[in-house]
Amino acid sequence: MKTVKKDSSNHVSDSNLVEEARKTLVGAKDWLLEDMALMNAYWHDKMGYTEAWVDANWHLVMDEGQDLVEELDKKEDAALLWLINHANNNPVPLEECHVVGTEVEPGTYRCMSCGHDNIVEATQPLGSCEICHYGLLSSHDVDKA
Structure with a gap:
């Protein structure tokens, strides 16, 4: 052992x-x-x-x-x-985005979906895009950016 x-x-x-x-x-x-x-x-x-x-x-x-x-x-x-x-590198500053129903000044508002330019001729509530009826438009001038 x-x-x-x-x-x-x-x-x-x-x-x-x-x-x-x-x-x-x-x-x-x-x-x-x-x-x-x-x-x-x-x-x-x-x-x-x-x-x-x-x-x-x-x-x-x-x-x-x-x-x-x-x-x-x-x-x-x-x-x-x-x-x-x-x-987020937003292409359009948020302060230049407008939602349908918001009171806006006369001008051109580009649809954030299809890119169509919607013309508003008087101060009024913003309507949806004439082409695709999207509800977010921008007053941002792409040519200046």
């Missing part, structure tokens, strides 16, 4: 690896907890300052808040329009 000898050098090296891994994990946990504590303190201070400012100036927020919201909405709309026009 063969006896199995334990290799003591492997056992020592394995326990050293386990101990090193344990130390590394403890260090990583401590580092994470310290970072979380710093971030928590930062946001607590930042939000505390913001809350204090709002408490002190709540009448300004209430008086001017609606105007600021409307102004911000306009800026967001303009930014979104710019993004859609440029990121």
Whole structure:
């Protein structure tokens, strides 16, 4: 019968690896907890300052808040329009597109489906394309683009 000898050098090296891994994990946990504590303190201070400012100036927020919201909405709309026009490489800027039923000025409106030029002679609600009856037309002058 063969006896199995334990290799003591492997056992020592394995326990050293386990101990090193344990130390590394403890260090990583401590580092994470310290970072979380710093971030928590930062946001607590930042939000505390913001809350204090709002408490002190709540009448300004209430008086001017609606105007600021409307102004911000306009800026967001303009930014979104710019993004859609440029990121998608639209052939026609969206602000020059018109949907059937929209009040339009006299001019030429090109169908976005078949390309037919529909002529509007007076200010009126826009009708669908005379040829294909598509409901999206453009006042964009392709020759200028």
